[in-house]
Amino acid sequence: MKAHLIDCDYITRDGRAVIRLIMKRNRFLRIYDPKFEPYFYAIPRAGSLESLKTAISHISLLVNAERIEPERIETEEKLLFGKKATFLKIFCKHPSHVRVLREHVRGLADVYEADIVFSRRYLIDRGLTPFDLLEFTHKGKELKKITKRGEPEGLTLRTLAFDIETYNPIGAPRPDKDPAIMISYADEESGVLTYKPIPLPFVHKVADEKAMIEEFCRLVKEKDVELLLGYNDVEFDLPYLRDRAKKSGAELRLGRDGFSSFKVQQRGLFKHAKIAGRVHLDLYAVAKFLALIGAVKTRRLTLGEIYNEMFGEEKKKVKKMDIWRMWDGSEEDQKTLAEYSLHDAIATKKIADKVVPLEFALARLAGASLPDVCGATTGQMVEMLLWREAHAQNRIVPNKPDKDEVRQRESMPVQGAYVKLPEAGIYDNLAVFDFRGMYPSIIISHNIDMDSLNCDDCTDAEKHVSPLGHKFCSKKKGLVPSVLERLIDERDRLKKELKSLKPGTPEYEAVFAKSQAFKIISNSFYGFLLYSRSRWYSRPCGESVTAYGRHYIQETIRKAEEAGFKVLYSDTDSVVLQLGSKPKEEAIAFMKKINSELPGRMELELEGFYPRGVFVGKKLAGAKTAEVGAKKKYALIGEDGRIKIRGFELVRRDWSRVARHTQQKVLETILKEGSKEKAVEIIREVISDLRDGKTKLEDCIIYSSIRKDIRHYAVTSPEVSAAQKAIKAGIPVQVGSLVGYIITKKGKTISEKSEPAELAKDYDPNYYIDHQVLPAVLKIMKELGYSEDDLKGSGKQTTLF
């Protein structure tokens, strides 16, 4: 039989763990593999292997009336930190026994690989990856033999997105009192289930709340949903439906077994909902991940904002607080509400269509199931990948560090990248070069790996010596470089393939998602080397990566200057050159020369030519002496007119829109039109609007997040003050909340004047002029010869007024 592997877990039969595989042919099916046992490794700290084996074999414990002892012990030769060593492999009856036995064995020996999830152990040891096409023989539901047959072929999952609306007369709905009023769903078709007669073609009216919940379950069953999608439904929709089902006497039968609802598993900081026989994904977790890696940049991670960002169109909006009123209101209100509800499900589905291919690719890459990678951090995925590769190379996986070790690692950070101080000014005719995937290419080209450090496999003269003097083997490829090299090779191949495909087609999107997955993971390896809780932490490796980075970028700067270019700026892996009178070809020739001298896979790339760029000065504490350029803050305009902006207030969410917009317009005017007069005109108008109270309150909101418990703040900053006022008014503010606040006229300090956006009635024009708009534009105007006094206008003659 041929089928695709979807997911894997285990059940317990007669005290033994039995692996359960979820596979898909035309429908989902379950196959059991009873022939796989949990195990872990041990190696003596001192003494002989034999005596340790004897000691372990005698362990026999009674825990909760259950006898726990090793099933059998084998010996196995593995690589421990690159060196061969013989280990005891201790097999157990059940994964829970591993947890008990490892603690006892720890008293006698060093223990390894005793903290891996059983199902993942299975996939790794069998060499299986979710979505593989497998061929297997079976007897009844028992697996006999399983073989990998290849890449997924035409695998699709029947997908349904859903969303619920709830009655909320006091703002937040109370599951014990307030009913669910609508359930919307979307796959190829979409609809809304509700129990009021709303004359819209997509609305299906049922008798009451109970019938609505059960109709939804029937729909899930009838459509034989394989992938159920929600947005924040683990926290909200699913538990709410469960509570309402209980209250109304409905059965929430979501599972494919026909009777179960869902189970919530705590996974790290967030929860995961498991629905029997189906794959469930909460897209909120995906959104969080995308925000973490900077793929989406929204103020809040709400469905609406994510949708807006991804599709550049507004999702239908209703005021949350008004939902109950609309439900009780006119037919028109109810229609609007139903349309809104429908669109929530459709938006969820559309987001899924965009992000599920990426999750799919990440799952394939990390070798974990969709629910496992969905919401996993890059660090977790790097670990999954390394664990798999370590097994393939017969290496023992290092243990996680203990608390003291973590503290020790955190207490000694390593020196990072080099950033060149720019000179403030406006420049013409620039070329930007950067190292392609600098850190990954450094790791590969110098074989940076904890196992290749000070190896015995080559002589000192043959070794790669980092600028800090660490020596890496030049003969045997380490684990990290070998995995990384494979990733980079594969990504290069995908990028080539992409060129032959048409953007917008499903093939293109699938390959693009794959390529993104490879990029995300490749870029995370360096961080993982210096991550204090990493199993593969290595300070010498991590600091060698950055030291090589500093070395190569500084060499590039030196050679550029030698070749007669003025190097305006450089940050980590990039250089900005001023061409002056030199033709572009000379810059290209320079790049080629650099590349001819670089080792291995390292490569300097042309990022682009820019006709003009602005570097601004840094605000100096107190001293009004010589202007110093600011790092990480510049704007360049490309030959196609596109502007590349870094670090300016306008890219920061903790600045008001009025300041950000004004700064953007000023930058555009100067870069595109080169007109200072027009820039001044823009500023003048904004300031006059602010003065006259014409600026929209909404444009004055400043957003900032509350990153810890509100009581733990040492200083009462404006956002903290606003948060306190919000809490007082009954608006909840949790850790991680983004508070929007406005500086009002009332109060002395900025904090006193700060009010939550929801409560603010006015704004303080002086604050927005002096502390938002002017500082933002002043930096730029200064480069055009306008002084602070020119712009501020202290009553005397000014350029602005």
Place this chain on the structure above:
DNA sequence: TAATTCGCTAGACCGA
């Protein structure tokens, strides 16, 4: 209970 370091800037806070 899951990647890093470098850098800018504000507003609070504190002492002279």
Place this chain on the structure above:
DNA sequence: TCGGTCTAGCGAA
């Protein structure tokens, strides 16, 4: 009131 230091958030890479 001034200037320096500290806390905190966010972005660049």
